[in-house]
Amino acid sequence: MQEQIQAIRGMGDVLPPDSALWQHVEATIRSVLLDYGYQEIRVPIVERTELFKRSIGEVTDIVEKEMYSFDDRNGMSITLRPEATAGIVRACMEHGLLRNQRQKFWSTGPMFRYEKPQKGRYRQFHQFDVEALGFTGPDIDAELIIMLARIWRLLRIEHLSLQINTLGTTESRVQYRADLMAYFREHFAQLDEDSRRRLERNPLRILDSKNPDLQGLITAAPRLTQYLDAESEAHFDGLRALLDDAGVPYVVNPRLVRGLDYYGRTVFEWVTDRLGTQGAVCAGGRYDGLVEHLGGEPTPAVGFAIGLERLVELYALAGLGAPSRVPDVYVVAVGEGATRCAFRIAESLRDGAAALRVETNCGGGGFKAQMKRADRSGATVAVLLGEDEVSSGTAVVKPLRTELEQTTVPMAGLADAIAVHLRSRP
RNA sequence: GUGGGCGUAGCUCAGCUGGUAGAGCACUGGAUUGUGAUUCCAGUGGUCGUGGGUUCAAGCCCCAUCGCCCACCCCA
Numbered sequence: 001m002q003e004q005i006q007a008i009r010g011m012g013d014v015l016p017p018d019s020a021l022w023q024h025v026e027a028t029i030r031s032v033l034l035d036y037g038y039q040e041i042r043v044p045i046v047e048r049t050e051l052f053k054r055s056i057g058e059v060t061d062i063v064e065k066e067m068y069s070f071d072d073r074n075g076m077s078i079t080l081r082p083e084a085t086a087g088i089v090r091a092c093m094e095h096g097l098l099r100n101q102r103q104k105f106w107s108t109g110p111m112f113r114y115e116k117p118q119k120g121r122y123r124q125f126h127q128f129d130v131e132a133l134g135f136t137g138p139d140i141d142a143e144l145i146i147m148l149a150r151i152w153r154l155l156r157i158e159h160l161s162l163q164i165n166t167l168g169t170t171e172s173r174v175q176y177r178a179d180l181m182a183y184f185r186e187h188f189a190q191l192d193e194d195s196r197r198r199l200e201r202n203p204l205r206i207l208d209s210k211n212p213d214l215q216g217l218i219t220a221a222p223r224l225t226q227y228l229d230a231e232s233e234a235h236f237d238g239l240r241a242l243l244d245d246a247g248v249p250y251v252v253n254p255r256l257v258r259g260l261d262y263y264g265r266t267v268f269e270w271v272t273d274r275l276g277t278q279g280a281v282c283a284g285g286r287y288d289g290l291v292e293h294l295g296g297e298p299t300p301a302v303g304f305a306i307g308l309e310r311l312v313e314l315y316a317l318a319g320l321g322a323p324s325r326v327p328d329v330y331v332v333a334v335g336e337g338a339t340r341c342a343f344r345i346a347e348s349l350r351d352g353a354a355a356l357r358v359e360t361n362c363g364g365g366g367f368k369a370q371m372k373r374a375d376r377s378g379a380t381v382a383v384l385l386g387e388d389e390v391s392s393g394t395a396v397v398k399p400l401r402t403e404l405e406q407t408t409v410p411m412a413g414l415a416d417a418i419a420v421h422l423r424s425r426p
Numbered sequence: 427g428u429g430g431g432c433g434u435a436g437c438u439c440a441g442c443u444g445g446u447a448g449a450g451c452a453c454u455g456g457a458u459u460g461u462g463a464u465u466c467c468a469g470u471g472g473u474c475g476u477g478g479g480u481u482c483a484a485g486c487c488c489c490a491u492c493g494c495c496c497a498c499c500c501c502a
Contacts, residue, residue, distance in 0.1 A: 004475085006493065061500055065427080083502085111502080116427075118496065127502060194499070205500095269502095280502060307502030334460070367460045375462040386460055400462070 010115070010123030018312075020322040025155060025312050026108070029128050032151050033106045036143070038130060041105040043087040045112075049077040055086040055290060059201050066113040080112035084129035085287070085303060092133060093296045102134035108308075120278030120310045130284075131303035133291070138235050141266045141286065141302050142242035148270065148282060148304070149248045157314055160281060162249065164268040165256035166236040168228045170289055173264065176227040177203060183221055190217055204257040223254060232265055239266060263287050266302060274317055275310055282306045326378030327359040328422055330400075331385065332370040338385040345383065345395065345414065352415050354422075375400055381421045383414065401425060 007013060014022055049069050056063050068080040081087055084107055092098050092105075108128045115121055130147075132140045145162065152160055167173055181203045184191060191199065195206045195214065207218055228236075243250055250268075258267050267285035275281075284304025291299035329349060333342035346360045359377050361370045367384070374382040384396035389408075397417045398406035402424055409417040 006475090009493070066500085113501080115500070117494085121501070125502065197499095210498095277497065278501070283502065305502055310502065332461080368462080369454085371462040373462085382462080384461070388460080396461085398461070406461085 008123070010117035012122060012124075017322075018316070020324075021312055021316055022308070024322040025308070025315055026128075028154050029151055029306065030106075030108075032147060032154065033128075033130065036104075036147050038104040038106045038132075041088055041091065041107050042109075043084070043091045043107065045081055045109065046078050047081055047087050047090065049079040051086050051090055051294075052079055052082060054294060055089065056083070062113065066115055068112045068114055082113045083111055084109070084127060084305065085131060085290070088129070088131050089133075089291055089294060089296075089301070093291065093294065098133055098291065098296060098299050102132075104130075104132050106130045118278070119276045120307070120313065122309060126308040128306040128308060129303065130305075131301060133299055133301045135302065136300045138238035138266070139242065141239045142246070144284065144302060144304055145239075145243060145250075145268060146246045146248055148306075149246070152270075155311075155315055156318060156320055157311070158318070159272050159274045159314070160270045161251065161272075162268060162270055163253040163256050164239070164243075164250050164266070165253050166224075166228065166232055167257065167264050167267055167285075168224065168232040170264055172227045172229050172232065173224070176222065176224050179222050179227075180204065180206075184217075187217055190214070202257075207255040208257065218255075225254060235265055258283070258285055264289060268304070272310075272314055275313055278310065280307065281310045281314060324378065325357070326380075328356045328380050329358045329383055329418060330374035330377045330379035330381075331358060331360045331383045332367065332374055333361055333385040334365075334367055334370065335387050335390070337390045338387065341390050342383075342385050345385070345411070349415060349418070354415065354419060356415075356418065380425050381418055383418070397421065399424075 049067070052067060053063055058064075062082050067082055069077055070079075072078050088105060088107060092103060097103050106129065108126065110124050110126050112124055114123060117123060130144060132144065145164075149162075152158075168176070181199065184195070184199055184203060184206060188196070188199075190213075191206070192209075192211050192214065195209055195211070198205045204224075206214075207221065209218065240250075240252075256267055256269060263285045265286040265288065268283070269280055270282040271279045272281055273279060282304055284302070286300070286302045288298075288300045290301060291297065329346075331342045331346050333339045342360055346358045349356045349358050359379060361373060365373070367386070371382065380399070380401055382398045382400055384398060384406075389395050393411050394408050395411060395414050396406055396408050397414070399421045402421070404421065404424070407417060
């Protein structure tokens with residue numbers, strides 16, 4: 001016997017009934033984004049490895065050990081995208097979409113990161129990504145966050161809290177970073193193993209440490225706010241004012257930093273405590289330096305990514321289900337003549353003014369078996385066709401959700417007879 | 427990458443200190459010959475993740491491997 005081929009580690013399937021949950025979550029998000037004037041952009045799942053190295057940063061975990069990189073047949077190194085921003089920015093530059101223009105884009109699809117899978121963390125995962133390019137002021141930052149709050153509200157998702165912070169400009173952060181590094185070097189002996197490792201590569205992350213032994217040291221560390229330039233401070237104040245006006249609650253978390261190098265000024269994160277340790281459902285921020293860094297004109301930009309697996313899981317926990325889509329009619333047909341008749345009837349009911357949702361029995365079976373299927377389909381009424389009906393040109397209409405009696409009607413009156421039952425649907 | 431737990435029918439699981447597998451749900455059929463969701467009866471379905479090893483004998487023990495789960499790390 002042949003070995004069963006399994007899915008690749010960390011790459012899951014979405015099956016019914018979960019797929020209905022995904023559909024609902026995705027449709028809700030898409031609809032809000034379109035309403036706010038964001039347009040869809042579709043970019044390849046594979047890009048040149050160089051793009052991600054340059055945009056995400058050479059010394060990040062993502063680039064160093066999490067990318068799915070391959071050589072293609074010409075020996076060019078290509079990579080399954082670990083995130084969406086790089087590809088979208090590349091596309092914008094390539095097609096001249098940023099020349100004196102502003103763009104509001106959204107995109108969605110799978111991302112790939114070679115990590116050890118656990119709850120809320122997969123090797124193939126899905127994001128909804130939004131990028132606003134060419135906007136400088138805090139208004140667009142606020143719009144993104146307010147828009148997200150609306151999405152959560154429409155999905156009736158609770159237990160999500162918003163944290164925001166500002167990282168200031170690149171210049172101010174460079175200074176802060178240097179001073180912070182110096183501070184932790186002075187207290188090197190007190191640092192744990194993780195923090196020592198972070199010290200050289202990303203000292204800001206030490207501030208994020210969960211180790212209780214370090215909290216005193218962290219509290220006494222230099223604060224980014226002390227380094228903020230006036231402009232960044234004003235930008236952040238502007239954002240907060242707009243969020244306050246909109247009634248979107250938030251917590252300013254001075255320790256909130258980002259794993260990707262290109263962020264500056266606004267950063268934000270929606271987190272939950274309901275999904276275990278991988279609690280970041282949506283994260284984003286400003287990356288004013290990225291376009292220039294990739295060789296384009298200096299272009300302000302801000303965006304976010306929603307982790308769909310995590311969001312769907314959170315939605316599932318709320319137990320709200322998905323809007324169900326059941327047929328109006330299930331056509332039961334026993335015998336070859338009846339089957340042919342059933343197909344004609346089904347199509348004409350679908351074509352009719354009422355545009356009925358019709359499921360036709362396929363796969364044969366007697367009346368009993370077909371009635372069972374009709375019931376399980378969730379249909380409101382069953383239309384029954386057998387030898388007798390075919391020869392007399394009639395059909396039986398049987399309500400499945402009410403106690404009303406079934407009726408036998410001539411073919412021409414079928415749609416009307418069905419309509420009666422659909423109106424009295426519970 | 428580091429640690430811990432788990433892997434028995436499609437699904438949820440039971441299987442005592444090792445003696446070659448069971449339940450519920452689902453599915454199929456039946457309870458007077460053309461009719462569902464209740465009830466009753468019967469049936470299909472598993473080389474116990476995979477590969478080795480120990481043993482007279484392994485689902486239960488050992489090793490390896492694949493996968494899942496949880497935490498660290500990181501992040502969506």
